[in-house]
Amino acid sequence: MADASTLVPLTVAVPLITAALLAAVSRWIPRRGPDLAALAAAVAVTVMSVALVVATRDTPIVYWFGGWHPVRGVALGIDFVVEPAGASLAALSGVIAVASLVFSWRYFEEVGHLYHTLVLTLLAGMVGFSLSGDLFNIFVWLELMSVAAYALCGYQIHQSGVVQGALTFAVLNTIGTLTLLMGIALVYGRTGALNLAQIGESLHGHPPGGPVIVAFTLITAGLLVKAGAVPFHFWLADAYTVVPAPVGALFAGVMSDLAYHTFARVYWDGFSDALAAHRDAVRDALLVLAVASILVGAVMALLEAELKRQVAFATVANGGLVLAGIALLTPRGLGGATMLVVVDGLLKAALFLLIAAIIQWLDGGDELLLHGRGRRRGGVLPGVLLAACGLGFALVPPFGPFLGTALAVDAAGRPWLTAVAACGAAATGAVFLRAAARIFLGWGPREDPAITREPTESREGEPEFQPNDDWKRVGHRIIMLAPPTVLVIAGYVLSLVPGVADWFTSVAHGITTPHRTAEYVLSGHLPPLPPLPHSHGHYAPGGSAWACAAGSLIGSVLLAAASLWWQRLGRVVRRVLLVPVAALKSVHDGAVGDYTLWFATGVAALGAVWTLTLR
Amino acid sequence: MSRRRLRLLLFVPVAAVLAGVLMWGLVGLPSFGSPPHAYAAYLLKHEVGQRHVTNIPSAIVFDYRGWDTLGEELILFTSVMGTALLLRRGREDTGERPRDKAASAAVRHAGAFLVPVVLLLGIWTVSYGYLTPGGGFQGGLICSGAALFLWIAGSYRLHRGLTPTPLVDAAEGSGAAAYIATGLAALAAGQAFLAGFLPSGTVGSLLSGGTIALLNWATGLEVAAAGVLIFHEFLEEYIQTVPNPSPRQEER
Numbered sequence: 001m002a003d004a005s006t007l008v009p010l011t012v013a014v015p016l017i018t019a020a021l022l023a024a025v026s027r028w029i030p031r032r033g034p035d036l037a038a039l040a041a042a043v044a045v046t047v048m049s050v051a052l053v054v055a056t057r058d059t060p061i062v063y064w065f066g067g068w069h070p071v072r073g074v075a076l077g078i079d080f081v082v083e084p085a086g087a088s089l090a091a092l093s094g095v096i097a098v099a100s101l102v103f104s105w106r107y108f109e110e111v112g113h114l115y116h117t118l119v120l121t122l123l124a125g126m127v128g129f130s131l132s133g134d135l136f137n138i139f140v141w142l143e144l145m146s147v148a149a150y151a152l153c154g155y156q157i158h159q160s161g162v163v164q165g166a167l168t169f170a171v172l173n174t175i176g177t178l179t180l181l182m183g184i185a186l187v188y189g190r191t192g193a194l195n196l197a198q199i200g201e202s203l204h205g206h207p208p209g210g211p212v213i214v215a216f217t218l219i220t221a222g223l224l225v226k227a228g229a230v231p232f233h234f235w236l237a238d239a240y241t242v243v244p245a246p247v248g249a250l251f252a253g254v255m256s257d258l259a260y261h262t263f264a265r266v267y268w269d270g271f272s273d274a275l276a277a278h279r280d281a282v283r284d285a286l287l288v289l290a291v292a293s294i295l296v297g298a299v300m301a302l303l304e305a306e307l308k309r310q311v312a313f314a315t316v317a318n319g320g321l322v323l324a325g326i327a328l329l330t331p332r333g334l335g336g337a338t339m340l341v342v343v344d345g346l347l348k349a350a351l352f353l354l355i356a357a358i359i360q361w362l363d364g365g366d367e368l369l370l371h372g373r374g375r376r377r378g379g380v381l382p383g384v385l386l387a388a389c390g391l392g393f394a395l396v397p398p399f400g401p402f403l404g405t406a407l408a409v410d411a412a413g414r415p416w417l418t419a420v421a422a423c424g425a426a427a428t429g430a431v432f433l434r435a436a437a438r439i440f441l442g443w444g445p446r447e448d449p450a451i452t453r454e455p456t457e458s459r460e461g462e463p464e465f466q467p468n469d470d471w472k473r474v475g476h477r478i479i480m481l482a483p484p485t486v487l488v489i490a491g492y493v494l495s496l497v498p499g500v501a502d503w504f505t506s507v508a509h510g511i512t513t514p515h516r517t518a519e520y521v522l523s524g525h526l527p528p529l530p531p532l533p534h535s536h537g538h539y540a541p542g543g544s545a546w547a548c549a550a551g552s553l554i555g556s557v558l559l560a561a562a563s564l565w566w567q568r569l570g571r572v573v574r575r576v577l578l579v580p581v582a583a584l585k586s587v588h589d590g591a592v593g594d595y596t597l598w599f600a601t602g603v604a605a606l607g608a609v610w611t612l613t614l615r
Numbered sequence: 616m617s618r619r620r621l622r623l624l625l626f627v628p629v630a631a632v633l634a635g636v637l638m639w640g641l642v643g644l645p646s647f648g649s650p651p652h653a654y655a656a657y658l659l660k661h662e663v664g665q666r667h668v669t670n671i672p673s674a675i676v677f678d679y680r681g682w683d684t685l686g687e688e689l690i691l692f693t694s695v696m697g698t699a700l701l702l703r704r705g706r707e708d709t710g711e712r713p714r715d716k717a718a719s720a721a722v723r724h725a726g727a728f729l730v731p732v733v734l735l736l737g738i739w740t741v742s743y744g745y746l747t748p749g750g751g752f753q754g755g756l757i758c759s760g761a762a763l764f765l766w767i768a769g770s771y772r773l774h775r776g777l778t779p780t781p782l783v784d785a786a787e788g789s790g791a792a793a794y795i796a797t798g799l800a801a802l803a804a805g806q807a808f809l810a811g812f813l814p815s816g817t818v819g820s821l822l823s824g825g826t827i828a829l830l831n832w833a834t835g836l837e838v839a840a841a842g843v844l845i846f847h848e849f850l851e852e853y854i855q856t857v858p859n860p861s862p863r864q865e866e867r
Binding site: 006008009010013016017019020021022023024025026027063064065066067068071074075076077078112114115117118121124128134136137140141143144147148150151152154155156157158186189190191192193209210211213214215217591593594597600601603604605607608611 | 686
């Protein structure tokens with residue numbers, strides 16, 4: 001069995017066994033041992049995942065653990081269905097884990113093997129989550145990555161804000177995973193199957209009925225909690241604020257967006273057939289959530305002064321765009337969404353590591369506090385990187401986020417969605433352009449009543465540093481700035497690969513043909529892929545894509561300028577502006593009970609709407 | 616109206632809608648006593664013939680769906696690592712531990728009697744886990760209960776002394792690693808990951824099951840150690856609240 005399929009179990013088993021062995025022998029290995037072992041495992045995951053992307057370019061790999069192949073259409077064991085999109089996301093997890101581990105090398109003063117163990121289990125969970133073809137197994141990997149993430153989030157537990165943020169994260173996500181589990185139980189009760197392909201086949205040709213619709217609602221809500229879609233996003237900002245930045249790179253870069261992709265797979269493989277008659281109802285409900293995420297995330301990101309909270313809300317807004325791409329229920333929309341997950345993931349991970357470097361160098365993570373502090377030697381590279389991330393989010397053609405968004409927007413063909421996407425991109429871009437201008441150029445005022453300023457503990461979740469000492473050493477600066485630089489370059493360059501948009505579309509086409517996958521999974525026979533509908537050769541961004549990019553680029557520069565100098569407006573205008581700002585912020589108040597109420601309201605609304613429209 | 620009251624007031628209608636949706640889903644499920652699904656029917660018919668194991672849930676847990684169990688075992692492992700990370704970092708080292716000898720002779724004697732009994736029960740539950748109801752998870756947890764009895768019957772020092780952290784740490788890591796290594800061994804033997812590559816033995820004997828027996832023991836070791844480590848961390852939190860008697864009081 002020397003073929004590529006042997007790599008499939010290893011992508012999860014290698015990081016896990018490394019973690020277990022680290023825990024077993026940690027006492028007897030030198031201080032840098034865990035660093036090296038974890039780094040080697042993460043590199044191995046990356047290399048294997050990339051090999052799997054290459055190996056599955058024509059036919060997906062179905063791997064049955066324990067060698068239990070299905071008998072007469074009944075899955076006995078658990079399978080991983082490796083196709084290029086899932087393998088790409090596994091590779092993305094690996095790349096960001098490598099960057100994060102390299103960064104941690106110098107970031108923490110003292111960090112024991114427990115940290116590395118948890119990063120490795122988080123990585124293994126993310127890889128399993130993106131490859132698994134079994135609904136319960138997906139839940140297992142979701143749990144594994146969640147448990148590791150809760151602990152890592154509370155790393156600086158002696159700070160009170162950290163306890164609160166990590167606890168909110170744990171409570172809300174546990175509610176989410178339990179909701180997902182309840183949905184899985186309903187599906188199992190109705191179909192007797194946990195395998196996605198088998199679920200899809202056994203629901204084929206019947207009206208969906210109560211259990212399936214309710215199960216779909218619960219599974220959607222459970223996964224969207226992890227993904228951070230409005231109104232399930234509340235934990236996200238609180239958790240991101242307190243997570244140590246190298247781990248935050250994993251959270252923002254992959255963990256959240258993976259749930260969107262897994263949702264897409266669960267929908268197509270398991271439910272798309274049963275709900276085929278109600279595609280419009282599914283699409284409309286998801287689009288409402290997507291638009292709400294884009295708008296709330298974008299506005300809230302603009303209203304934060306703390307860099308990590310800005311990334312958190314930018315993640316919500318970007319995630320909304322990803323969900324919009326998925327919600328179109330077309331191959332091109334899904335292709336754009338997957339591409340956005342990858343490219344935005346690289347940029348967000350870079351951003352988080354960059355913020356960590358800024359916190360360590362300038363002794364703070366709040367843009368008002370850091371006003372003009374970056375105007376000194378060595379400030380050019382961080383400033384340029386921060387602005388580059390901002391421009392990336394603002395959809396500068398022809399780079400990554402632009403191409404992904406263009407795919408989704410062109411697939412939609414709805415002018416209002418183009419406008420919403422442009423607004424969201426403009427705002428998320430403006431946030432980081434503003435931060436770069438304020439910190440590294442000293443533009444704008446030092447005080448701003450519209451964006452929060454928390455005078456105490458502006459670097460929650462981060463270790464204590466002796467500021468500026470290490471930073472003078474070139475080696476230290478290289479280790480701190482190389483990972484974000486590489487990630488930004490990767491995010492930008494990826495879209496220059498010829499035919500990358502077509503590649504993502506054809507990969508998505510494979511996911512949106514569930515019957516073909518199911519036949520391959522359950523009987524081992526792979527029917528030919530039907531041609532992509534409405535395919536006109538190579539993809540080139542259309543008119544609405546260019547309009548979206550132009551709007552968001554101009555908009556982001558204007559918005560950045562406006563949010564720097566808005567206080568020069570008249571007093572009446574200022575007062576009028578501050579009222580809705582205060583209202584929106586008071587909703588994100590950090591109270592777990594309120595967040596849970598929002599969650600329950602979201603599930604109830606989704607459930608009620610789908611109960612009425614999908615039957 | 617306080618925020619709490621308002622929240623409750625809003626929650627009631629939301630919960631009502633949610634309950635209605637859930638009920639609608641539950642009502643459509645197959646009713647009690649309906650014939651088993653294809654998967655259950657297949658396993659009931661073929662499991663013993665295929666895997667030579669009389670406890671069918673164990674065969675599902677450690678073989679057919681052994682990959683899930685690997686994930687679940689690692690969830691437990693990760694929770695313990697996470698607990699250790701959070702509590703060890705959050706705790707200040709107090710140095711001297713309090714003397715908390717069990718005061719009552721009845722508790723001491725009953726507890727001391729129960730330590731070997733519980734340990735034996737745990738080991739039995741693990742070792743017969745694939746023949747009769749039981750298994751690595753259940754038995755491992757019972758074994759870790761014996762360590763708790765050491766504290767109840769003896770003292771915190773005894774509990775920590777007889778379960779040295781380096782040893783338990785190593786046991787936990789090796790238990791988890793052994794599970795994965797069994798899967799890798801199947802791969803090395805030219806079969807699928809976690810495939811039952813060892814001979815299945817005679818039905819009903821302790822030597823049945825092949826890899827199921829190995830995975831069962833690996834899980835037992837991991838779960839027992841994980842339980843003990845969690846007790847360590849939580850007891851350490853608790854013990855700090857026990858006032859430390861000053862030496863002068865002890866002399867009296």
